[in-house]
Amino acid sequence: MEKVSETIKELLTRMGFTDAEVIEQDLGSRIKIDIQADEGRELIGEKGLTLSAFEYIVRRMINYNVVTPVILDIDVNGYKKMREGVLREFAQEIREKVNLRGRAVELDPMSP
Numbered sequence: 001m002e003k004v005s006e007t008i009k010e011l012l013t014r015m016g017f018t019d020a021e022v023i024e025q026d027l028g029s030r031i032k033i034d035i036q037a038d039e040g041r042e043l044i045g046e047k048g049l050t051l052s053a054f055e056y057i058v059r060r061m062i063n064y065n066v067v068t069p070v071i072l073d074i075d076v077n078g079y080k081k082m083r084e085g086v087l088r089e090f091a092q093e094i095r096e097k098v099n100l101r102g103r104a105v106e107l108d109p110m111s112p
Contacts, residue, residue, distance in 0.1 A: 004031055004062055004070065011058065017043060030071035040077035048083065051076055 005024040012020040012035070020037040037043060044051045055074045063069045075081065097105050 004072070005033065007061060008033060008035070008058055008074070011061075012037070012043075015043075030073060033072060033074045034078075035074065035076045037076065040079070043076045044079050048079060051079065 005022045009020070009022045012018075012022070017037050017039060019039075020035055020043075023034040023036070025032040025034075035043065042050070043054060045053075051074065055072060058074060059070075059072050062072065073080075094105055094107065
C-alpha cells in the first residue's frame with residue numbers, strides 16, 4: 001500500500017523532517033512503517049508521546065475513507081524495538097524477584 005508511505009513522507013516533509021526515510025512493510029493485516037530520521041528524537045518526543053500522537057494522526061488520515069481499516073505500526077529509529085527490549089528486561093527482573101521472594105510483587109501503574 002504505497003499510498004501509506006507516500007502520505008507519511010509528505011506529512012514528515014511538511015513537519016520539517018526532509019531527511020526522513022520511510023520504509024514500509026505490508027504484513028497482511030497490518031502495515032509496519034520504519035522511519036529513519038536524523039532528528040528522530042523530536043518525532044519520538046518525551047516517553048514516545050509525540051510518536052504515539054503522530055501514529056494516531058496518520059491512522060486517522062489513512063483510514064478516513066477506507067472500508068476496511070488499516071492497522072499501522074510506526075517506529076522511528078528503532079525506538080519501539082528498543083523500548084520492547086527494556087520492558088522484557090524489566091519483566092525478567094520482576095520474575096526473578098517473585099521467584100526469590102516466593103510471593104507477588106506490586107508494580108507501579110504503567111501505560112498500555
